[in-house]
Amino acid sequence: MFLRSALSLWPLARNGTRSYSSTGVTKLVAVTVDDQTGIATVNLQRPPVNSLNLELLTELSSSLTDLEKNKSRGIILKSYSDAVFSAGIDILEMYKCEEERVTLFWSALQEVWIKLYGHFAPTVACINGHAPAGGCLLALSCEYRVMVKEKTIGLNETKLGIVAPQWFIASLVNIIGQRQSEVALTTGKMFTTEEALRIGLVDEMAENTEDAFSKSLEFFKKFKNISPFARAQTKAFIRESTIQALVKNREKDLKMFINEIRKENVQKGLGQYLESLKKRKVS
Numbered sequence: 001m002f003l004r005s006a007l008s009l010w011p012l013a014r015n016g017t018r019s020y021s022s023t024g025v026t027k028l029v030a031v032t033v034d035d036q037t038g039i040a041t042v043n044l045q046r047p048p049v050n051s052l053n054l055e056l057l058t059e060l061s062s063s064l065t066d067l068e069k070n071k072s073r074g075i076i077l078k079s080y081s082d083a084v085f086s087a088g089i090d091i092l093e094m095y096k097c098e099e100e101r102v103t104l105f106w107s108a109l110q111e112v113w114i115k116l117y118g119h120f121a122p123t124v125a126c127i128n129g130h131a132p133a134g135g136c137l138l139a140l141s142c143e144y145r146v147m148v149k150e151k152t153i154g155l156n157e158t159k160l161g162i163v164a165p166q167w168f169i170a171s172l173v174n175i176i177g178q179r180q181s182e183v184a185l186t187t188g189k190m191f192t193t194e195e196a197l198r199i200g201l202v203d204e205m206a207e208n209t210e211d212a213f214s215k216s217l218e219f220f221k222k223f224k225n226i227s228p229f230a231r232a233q234t235k236a237f238i239r240e241s242t243i244q245a246l247v248k249n250r251e252k253d254l255k256m257f258i259n260e261i262r263k264e265n266v267q268k269g270l271g272q273y274l275e276s277l278k279k280r281k282v283s
Ligand SMILES: CC/C=C\C/C=C\C/C=C\CC/C=C/CC(=O)SCCNC(=O)CCNC(=O)[C@H](O)C(C)(C)COP(=O)(O)OP(=O)(O)OC[C@H]1O[C@@H](n2cnc3c(N)ncnc32)[C@H](O)[C@@H]1OP(=O)(O)O
Pocket: 048, 049, 051, 083, 084, 086, 087, 088, 089, 090, 091, 092, 130, 132, 133, 134, 135, 156, 157, 160, 162, 163, 164, 165, 166, 256, 257, 258, 260, 261, 274, 277, 278, 280, 281
């Protein structure tokens, strides 16, 4: 009953889903809520590679707030593209960046992580494409990961000459443990889907996006006979210390980020990395 009235805030589409956009105009993040199940699909749609810039993160953040307010039954996070889930942080947000914008940018990333990692309802990452660095972080924030075969995922920051912040690291450690995380992070390892499945970085492998989406939907059925309150509170207890570690240190984390990316060698490395991405395309 409550769910129905909450969902009535979303305009009903012909196919039984409600489309919703945080800004009134669907742009970088499209949310549809299934009218029967109450499960929201959050589709990242910033071509070509869903790199995370301020605008995408701001939209994602307000979509998550709205889903929280509207008591969604669950979230499936996916990409509009079958090639890339998210290429991680848009390098242009870190390369030759203005202080004001980079402050807003990093704060938005912190906000998205806090909201997604702590979302009360079940969350699934339907990883239907490559998920390096920040893309991997989004997937790690969810409770369950289904990944399409022959893609790659990982926190590859060291390969860019940068250090993954503590909350990125904690998100990985909480899933694959300290030993595997240390090896993966220090080497900037990108795992194939098959490797990720083997070490528990992802929970299921899928043939393609459609299969990944249907496997993602299956996950919610695990909670059919579980009290939503007991489920949500248990999740909150398990995740609380990881979230609080950032919440209490947001300012310090922001300063560390700005300080780190402003270093001359880091700027040089980011410039070279951008160049190498462009060259890779040509060859
Ligand atoms: C002492 C320190 C203490 C504490 C630490 C504190 C702070 C830490 C500081 C910093 C931490 C910052 C954390 C960063 C995390 C990140 O997310 S960094 C981003 C990492 N991302 C990547 O490495 C991915 C790079 N991209 C790819 O590998 C491929 O593009 C991908 C496999 C995703 C897709 O391949 P494909 O489909 O072939 O596409 P293209 O490669 O052709 O790319 C299409 C165009 O998109 C551009 N592009 C790709 N990725 C990005 C990106 N991340 N940002 C910006 N632009 C990107 C690419 O150049 C192409 O552009 P073009 O069409 O040529 O113009």
